[in-house]
Amino acid sequence: MAKKITGYIKLVVSAGKANPSPPIGPALGQRGLNIMEFCKAFNAQTQGMEIGMPVPVVITVFGDRTFTFQLKTPPISYFLKKAASLPKGSATAGRGYVGKVTMAQVRDIAKQKIVDMNANDIDGACQMIIGSARTMGIEIVE
Amino acid sequence: MNLWKITVNVKQPQIVVVEEILGYHAEALSSYEAGSEIDWKVEAYFLPHVEKNFLEATLIAEVQDQLKLKAEDVFLELLPRADWLAQSYASFPPLIAGRFFIHGSHYEGIVPKGLHALEINAATAFGSGEHQSTFGCLLALSLLSKKINPQKILDMGTGTGILAMAASKLWSQKVLAVDCDPESIRVTDENASLNKMASMIDAYCGHGYKSQKVKGQKFDLIIANILARPLMQMAVDMKKCLAPNGFVILAGLLGRQENMVLYAHFMQDLKLYKRIRLGEWTCLILTHQIKASS
Known part of the structure; x- marks a missing residue:
């Protein structure tokens, strides 16, 4: 059918937990999209994921207010905190470490994230993840 | 929950810059056409605990500085708490298109007499x-409802299956609903069940008139709400699937594309029976029959 794109919405939603409250409600509601239809479709597509995992999603809006959406991988910070078993990163990065992850864990994160990263290969992705770890106060160990 | 919203009026290529500046702190970003293909708006939503001063002095100032925007092109507002779900439903009122009454699952009112x-x-x-292209097809089906009595019907590019179901309702016939997008087929099946028409809609995932279920068949009515270029490219194959005296409804084309789509189909010995213009969109009804008029 005559699919003319009229807009995009980008947001982060917890896997399996989409509901009409902010940010979904206002972001979709202000654009006149059917909030419940998005929530149902998102929760169905993320049902195999870990509940509550932050999932970036890009919604493409068409002329008749129908839509498609694409799920992205969670932010690097999510993977790093999970690997280091931390509730949050350091508030004073650069002044000591709050946790550590191994290079094997970094490579594992790189394999999951590389589809959404501007990296040529796994090694390049690892370097970016190591950079993120540093800003979060997470030490990389062998 | 209240929310802060920053709205920025931009040209389409500037969207990425605004998103880069606002994206890190925003809960959601929305960009959309505002009047023309080049003029867009970006909206960024922030939680209420984010300080107004930070939004104004840091984020808005950065956007204005980088894109050299006027003050009236970037503005901040506090969205009051609202029942977004109710507002969403309210923005989808029932729609009357020809002989059809289209409504969402949230609608609990009555269906006007005489409408499907x-x-x-x-x-x-x-x-x-x-959308005017779909709306035009519903009007075209309504127009044909008293004139023809098709036994075999095809909906090419079915999307939600709305036109397949509409045709099935009019003539109480089974309709073959084809789309190359598996998601559309899933949705069509779901909608057919929702409307208690599962036995009447044969949703099939395939590519055009050469797909297995379509090729070699002759249809009395073909509905194709796609886009101008694919319609033209498929004209030859479409004609092969159209029964003698059959009708075809073509939509998804803009008024300025009308002549080229017509020409591609005139080359296949089809004649214009009727055109329906809605805004910038046109819906064409073509036929094999000799006595046709515009």
Whole structure:
């Protein structure tokens, strides 16, 4: 059918937990999209994921207010905190470490994230993840 | 929960810059056409605990500085707490298109007498009935309802299945609903069940008139709400699937594309029976029959 794109919405939603409250409600509601239809479709597509995992999603809006959406991988910070078993990163990065992850864990994160990263290969992705770890106060160990 | 919202009026290529500046702190970003293909708006939503001063002095100032925007092109407002779900439902009122009454699942009112009700939710496949191309097809089907009595019907590019179901309601015939997008087929099946028409809609995932279920068949009515270029490219194959005296409804084309689509089909010995113009969109009814008029 005559699919003319009229807009995009980008947001982060917890896997399996989409509901009409902010940010979904206002972001979709202000654009006149059917909030419940998005929530149902998102929760169905993320049902195999870990509940509550932050999932970036890009919604493409068409002329008749129908839509498609694409799920992205969670932010690097999510993977790093999970690997280091931390509730949050350091508030004073650069002044000591709050946790550590191994290079094997970094490579594992790189394999999951590389589809959404501007990296040529796994090694390049690892370097970016190591950079993120540093800003979060997470030490990389062998 | 209240929310802060920053709205920025930009040209389409500037969107990425605004998103880069606002994206890190925003809960959600929305960008959309505002009047023309080049003029867009970006909206960024922030939680209420984010300080107003930070939004104004840091984020808005950065956007204005980088893009050299006027003050009136970037503004901050506090969105009051609202029942977004109720507002969302309210923005989808029932729609009357020819002989059809289109409504979402949230509608609990009555269906006007003499109209065929179709329950369609604007979701992950195209075809809510609201777009002028779909609306035009519903009018075209209504127009043909008293004139023809098709036994075999094909909906090519079915989307939500709305037109397949509409045709099935009019003539009480089974309709073959084809789309190359598996998601559309899933949604069509879902909508057919929702409307208690599962046995009447044969949703099939395939590519055009050469797909297995379509090739070699002759249809009395073909509905194709796609886009101008694919319609032209498929004209030869479409004609092979059209029964003698058959009718075809073509939509998804803009008024300025009308002549080229018509020409491609005139080359296949089809004649214009009727055109329906809605805004910038045109819907064409063509036929094999000799006595046709525009």
